Amino acid sequence: MFYNNKREVNNFKAQGIGLLAVLFRDVICYGYLVYRVTKGLSISDFVLYLGIIGGLNVWIKNIFQHYASFTENIIIVDNLRTFLLREEIGEGKYELTIPKSKNYTYVFENVSFSYEGGIPLFENLNLTIEGGEKIALVGANGAGKTTLVKLMSGLYKPKSGRILINGVDISKVNPTEVLKLTGIVFQDIKVFPESIVQNISCKLEKYSDEALINKSLKGASFYETVQNLVSKEKTILTKNLDENGVEFSGGQYQKLMLARALYKNAEVLILDEPTAALDPLAEADMYLKYNEFTKGKTSLFISHRLSSTQFCDRVIFLEKGKIKQDGSHEKIVREEGPYREMFLAQAHYYQEEVI
The missing domain is CATH 3.40.50.300 (P-loop containing nucleotide triphosphate hydrolases)
Structure with missing residues (x-):
């Protein structure tokens, strides 16, 4: 449960930051293109810059996807190391113990x-x-x-x-x-x-x-x-x-x-x-x-x-x-x-x- 919660939190953060970055980019880039069109920017240049922005969008999206995957793998590797290094996984106090025996019924x-x-x-x-x-x-x-x-x-x-x-x-x-x-x-x-x-x-x-x-x-x-x-x-x-x-x-x-x-x-x-x-x-x-x-x-x-x-x-x-x-x-x-x-x-x- 702890692992799942931590993974979902990391994914939410990565996706949220990614969406804000896209929004910020769109406002700046498309706003600037509209401004340039009003100043006489040609259609061919407009299409060129639009393609560049689309490529930048893919690049930014991949960065945050890899970041989310990286943070998830960090949790997995950390759990593996914890498992290999710890001898006990049970915690807390318990009333009874199982007596040692040759056979168990x-x-x-x-x-x-x-x-x-x-x-x-x-x-x-x-x-x-x-x-x-x-x-x-x-x-x-x-x-x-x-x-x-x-x-x-x-x-x-x-x-x-x-x-x-x-x-x-x-x-x-x-x-x-x-x-x-x-x-x-x-x-x-x-x-x-x-x-x-x-x-x-x-x-x-x-x-x-x-x-x-x-x-x-x-x-x-x-x-x-x-x-x-x-x-x-x-x-x-x-x-x-x-x-x-x-x-x-x-x-x-x-x-x-x-x-x-x-x-x-x-x-x-x-x-x-x-x-x-x-x-x-x-x-x-x-x-x-x-x-x-x-x-x-x-x-x-x-x-x-x-x-x-x-x-x-x-x-x-x-x-x-x-x-x-x-x-x-x-x-x-x-x-x-x-x-x-x-x-x-x-x-x-x-x-x-x-x-």
């Missing part, structure tokens, strides 16, 4: 949630995710999958009810604690115009663990791609701040985000459509690798394609904010229901026959 108690001006998405949702359990969360678009994990990670607040982590209400805990124990890869990919190292560690390079960077890249099947770059892991991403920066494909960016999650090595791993840009077989291979990294950890995978469900302990099928099916893949794929229908519709993408 999540409990949704009568949770209701709706977006502003919208109908309720969740109403009195009750759900328990046991510590160390691997969950596959599936369902059609709009079922509430991403909203559920944002509630789980503390990014959204329920309208009513509560969410517990190992018995502690997360609304009474510093948000930093919840974020620290959670490694999340969302489907909307955001990268910094910085090196691959900093994009993975989310720290300055001097504070990044090089060995862990390489291990994470290998785990994400992205190590060889990075090593083939001229500057390897020091390569700058995007051309926003460096004309020699590298732009990856959608699938490559997703692998980079997976490497980021591995680097964090959080106790809880949430993957929200992290492999949507990969083909089904490559996605299945990627999930099998993550099955190894998530042993003993609480983890939740979201995917429209069901290659992730077979190695999970439990599958939850959401439909319009309600849990329609809940159980192991082997159990619910044999039941008559939406999960079986979706799985059979996708079965031809995969090599192995599972039923």
Whole structure:
């Protein structure tokens, strides 16, 4: 909110100053031309000067547009530096803390949630995710999958009810604690115009663990791609701040985000459509690798394609904010229901026959 307000104020100032400058220019220039016409200025000279004024108008307009863009980028870069240098983002005092544990259990108690001006998405949702359990969360678009994990990670607040982590209400805990124990890869990919190292560690390079960077890249099947770059892991991403920066494909960016999650090595791993840009077989291979990294950890995978469900302990099928099916893949794929229908519709993408 603060960033948006500051950006809008800067844009308003730049546009306001630009309009005043144009008004001032028009009064002076056109007034002077009218005066010269009354003194005998020729039509050809009048047209010439009119064109010069039009060019000056474009020049002044571009100056203030670039100024507005420059001030906006200053805010963005300043926020990035603040994020990289500060260890804590939560402020204020909170009643409770989450006790350290090997595994973390999540409990949704009568949770209701709706977006502003919208109908309720969740109403009195009750759900328990046991510590160390691997969950596959599936369902059609709009079922509430991403909203559920944002509630789980503390990014959204329920309208009513509560969410517990190992018995502690997360609304009474510093948000930093919840974020620290959670490694999340969302489907909307955001990268910094910085090196691959900093994009993975989310720290300055001097504070990044090089060995862990390489291990994470290998785990994400992205190590060889990075090593083939001229500057390897020091390569700058995007051309926003460096004309020699590298732009990856959608699938490559997703692998980079997976490497980021591995680097964090959080106790809880949430993957929200992290492999949507990969083909089904490559996605299945990627999930099998993550099955190894998530042993003993609480983890939740979201995917429209069901290659992730077979190695999970439990599958939850959401439909319009309600849990329609809940159980192991082997159990619910044999039941008559939406999960079986979706799985059979996708079965031809995969090599192995599972039923």
